[in-house]
Amino acid sequence: MAACIVLKYHSQESAIRLSDQQVMCTMLAAFSLHVFAHWLILFWIVPMCRRDHEDTPVDYATVSRETPCSWFSANPVHCLRSRYIHRHDPPCDHYFLGKEHLLKRNPKIGIYFESDAAAVSPRKEEGGRRAMDYWWMGHRRTSDASDDGGAVRADRPIGSSSWHRSGTSELLAAWLSPGSFIQTNPVQEAEQAMEVEGQEQLPPTAEESRLPEEGAGSAGSGQEARGS
Numbered sequence: 001m002a003a004c005i006v007l008k009y010h011s012q013e014s015a016i017r018l019s020d021q022q023v024m025c026t027m028l029a030a031f032s033l034h035v036f037a038h039w040l041i042l043f044w045i046v047p048m049c050r051r052d053h054e055d056t057p058v059d060y061a062t063v064s065r066e067t068p069c070s071w072f073s074a075n076p077v078h079c080l081r082s083r084y085i086h087r088h089d090p091p092c093d094h095y096f097l098g099k100e101h102l103l104k105r106n107p108k109i110g111i112y113f114e115s116d117a118a119a120v121s122p123r124k125e126e127g128g129r130r131a132m133d134y135w136w137m138g139h140r141r142t143s144d145a146s147d148d149g150g151a152v153r154a155d156r157p158i159g160s161s162s163w164h165r166s167g168t169s170e171l172l173a174a175w176l177s178p179g180s181f182i183q184t185n186p187v188q189e190a191e192q193a194m195e196v197e198g199q200e201q202l203p204p205t206a207e208e209s210r211l212p213e214e215g216a217g218s219a220g221s222g223q224e225a226r227g228s
Contacts, residue, residue, distance in 0.1 A: 002030035064112035068100040072110050082109060 006027045009015055018026070064070055072078055073095035083091035090104035092111055105114035 002034035003027040006030045060110070061107070061112050064110065066113070068103055068113045068115070069095045070110070070113075073103060073113075 007023065010018060010023050010026075072082075072092050076094050079092050079094040082088045086109075088106060088109050090106050092106070092109055093103050095103065100113070101115045103111065103113050103115070105111055
């Protein structure tokens with residue numbers, strides 16, 4: 001950069017006229033001074049501002065046992081490389097907040113964290129079973145067939161408070177018994193409801209509009225006959 005500045009300066013008309021050899025020597029001197037200035041800043045001034053690094057007494061393995069997020073588990077590319085290229089067993093799994101229990105311990109690749117907080121599936125615990133029961137009931141639409149097997153009755157809407165008052169496990173078992181419910185598609189239910197609503201709102205046809213008039217006429221003729 002310094003050499004370019006010198007060359008541009010001597011290209012101006014108002015600059016001092018020098019020979020080509022003198023211009024080259026001036027450019028070389030500017031380049032050397034510029035490099036020396038950078039070297040002086042890098043090796044003399046920068047070390048004066050350096051702070052001494054204090055080595056921590058805790059090693060990486062100890063910290064990794066307590067911290068699930070590390071350079072390995074937080075790097076998705078490293079996780080893919082560990083699984084599909086290096087074929088580690090178990091591989092390095094990607095870290096997600098709230099999913100720490102899915103990380104598998106493998107000291108050979110620097111993964112020391114392992115958690116047993118969620119070793120048991122929530123579906124197998126009492127609270128988890130109740131939550132799953134409520135989830136199933138909230139996403140199922142059940143119906144009871146009548147005695148003649150014809151019309152069906154829609155069950156309670158989602159969010160009914162009776163689910164909280166009754167035992168969810170017993171209620172779910174009764175509903176999931178054979179023949180106690182009919183699984184339907186909510187999209188089909190919505191389409192059928194729209195069709196029924198459209199049929200109810202259709203205007204009467206010409207034949208249907210004539211029927212009340214004919215009925216009224218026949219009733220009037222009957223009254224005249226009785227009056228006579």
